[in-house]
Amino acid sequence: MTAHAKIIVISLLFSLVACRNAENSPTSEAETAEEEQHTLVYGIVADNYRTEQGKVGNGETLGKILNRYGVSAVTVDKLDKAAAEVFPLRKIRAGRPFTAFLSTDSLAAGRLDWLVYEKDVTDYVVFGFANDSVTVTTGQKDVTVRRRRSSSTIESSLWGAIMRDSLPNALAAEMEDIYQWTIDFFGLQKGDSFTVVYDEKLIDSTLVGIGRIWGAKFTHADKEIYAIPFKQNDKIQYWEYGGASLRKQLLKAPLKFTRISSRFSNARLHPIYRVYRPHHGVDYAAPKGTPVHAVADGVVIFKGWGGGGGNTLKIKHAGNLVTGYLHLSGYAKGIANGSRVSQGQLIGYVGSTGASTGPHLDYRIWKNGTPIDPLKVPQEPAEPIAKENMAKFEALRDRIVAELNGTATPEMIVTQLDSIPSPAADSLAHAEAANAADKK
Numbered sequence: 001m002t003a004h005a006k007i008i009v010i011s012l013l014f015s016l017v018a019c020r021n022a023e024n025s026p027t028s029e030a031e032t033a034e035e036e037q038h039t040l041v042y043g044i045v046a047d048n049y050r051t052e053q054g055k056v057g058n059g060e061t062l063g064k065i066l067n068r069y070g071v072s073a074v075t076v077d078k079l080d081k082a083a084a085e086v087f088p089l090r091k092i093r094a095g096r097p098f099t100a101f102l103s104t105d106s107l108a109a110g111r112l113d114w115l116v117y118e119k120d121v122t123d124y125v126v127f128g129f130a131n132d133s134v135t136v137t138t139g140q141k142d143v144t145v146r147r148r149r150s151s152s153t154i155e156s157s158l159w160g161a162i163m164r165d166s167l168p169n170a171l172a173a174e175m176e177d178i179y180q181w182t183i184d185f186f187g188l189q190k191g192d193s194f195t196v197v198y199d200e201k202l203i204d205s206t207l208v209g210i211g212r213i214w215g216a217k218f219t220h221a222d223k224e225i226y227a228i229p230f231k232q233n234d235k236i237q238y239w240e241y242g243g244a245s246l247r248k249q250l251l252k253a254p255l256k257f258t259r260i261s262s263r264f265s266n267a268r269l270h271p272i273y274r275v276y277r278p279h280h281g282v283d284y285a286a287p288k289g290t291p292v293h294a295v296a297d298g299v300v301i302f303k304g305w306g307g308g309g310g311n312t313l314k315i316k317h318a319g320n321l322v323t324g325y326l327h328l329s330g331y332a333k334g335i336a337n338g339s340r341v342s343q344g345q346l347i348g349y350v351g352s353t354g355a356s357t358g359p360h361l362d363y364r365i366w367k368n369g370t371p372i373d374p375l376k377v378p379q380e381p382a383e384p385i386a387k388e389n390m391a392k393f394e395a396l397r398d399r400i401v402a403e404l405n406g407t408a409t410p411e412m413i414v415t416q417l418d419s420i421p422s423p424a425a426d427s428l429a430h431a432e433a434a435n436a437a438d439k440k
Contacts, residue, residue, distance in 0.1 A: 042116045043139055049101040056096050062089045069100055069112040083136040087125045121208040146200045154192040158185055170210045178227050178238050181248035183220055186260045194218045195404050215400035228397045231417050232389055243385035243393055251295040254363055261285040280371035281364035288329055288359040290350040294341040295323055303337050310354025313347055326362035327353050
């Protein structure tokens, strides 16, 4: 045999051995990874299941739904007991979606192993029936948070601008909560504008809500009003550019999402009696049942029938102020003469009781017994940024304002309100370090 032939034979032998070793060796990492990939739905390996989606019908119980999938009444009773501490079965609501996982195994085809009920857009409950047992667990869908900066110009109302520009509806409610002491949203003018930086919450690509408002700038009547979040006294609140609190003694209005139908006047033509008489209040037209809130902390000094004012509440506040809420359809639970209420607390509901041509709230304010225009009450802000916190506040504010103006660099973006160093503290730290070095 020639040397060349020997080399060929040896190569063939090595190839055969390698092939045999490959046949007997464990699966390669890539193949293993491919085999281990599964489709997870609500944390359930769904590869061997057929799924069916549905919605809870009006008057439908979970027991009825489970019975349709062949789950016995005895098993439903076991589930009811197992779910008592996790998610009582009576809490399911009509219209909420559910997903059934049905086995495709030839020996148990069509058997219900899991049923997932969605409590809301993020939270769900998993009811399990596999292996002749019942289980109840809860879970949450993965939520992605995305930072957004949005601007809009008012044509008629804040809500109108939000809807026109396809911004999240929740953004309007959050903006009204932040600025409720400072901006009269019933008095917005065409051309007013706002810019806001906020977190969007998404599941897959579907918007499911918003997170923190990182900052806002509202231009109203040619005045820029900033809202800067800052933590003071262990509480995060929003502050104006100079450090004054956006919170005031009184809310700008006792209800939301309405319009002013009549203003404060000493001689208004009464819509029923057709005579001119004083109207010492502001009428907010709103649907019957619209919630009414106390504009400030105080004590209820009158609850009852107010003649032409119908169902009436009067609340006494600090500074010899009294507020009145007329034509209510009803009162909130727990409201009585002598009750203490807090700012923003639900106290009643819009109605049309007494001398009224339609559902509205007649809102009034008296100071030292004299009626004053609720839209022109002078107010002092709550406690401002403390002197010892001002440097840290200004450092955070400048970064947020830069983001609102679109001039912030990536490293300037604020992602945690407690993480902003105080320039004064930094200077002190540097000085102490230098002194320590000099002493060595």
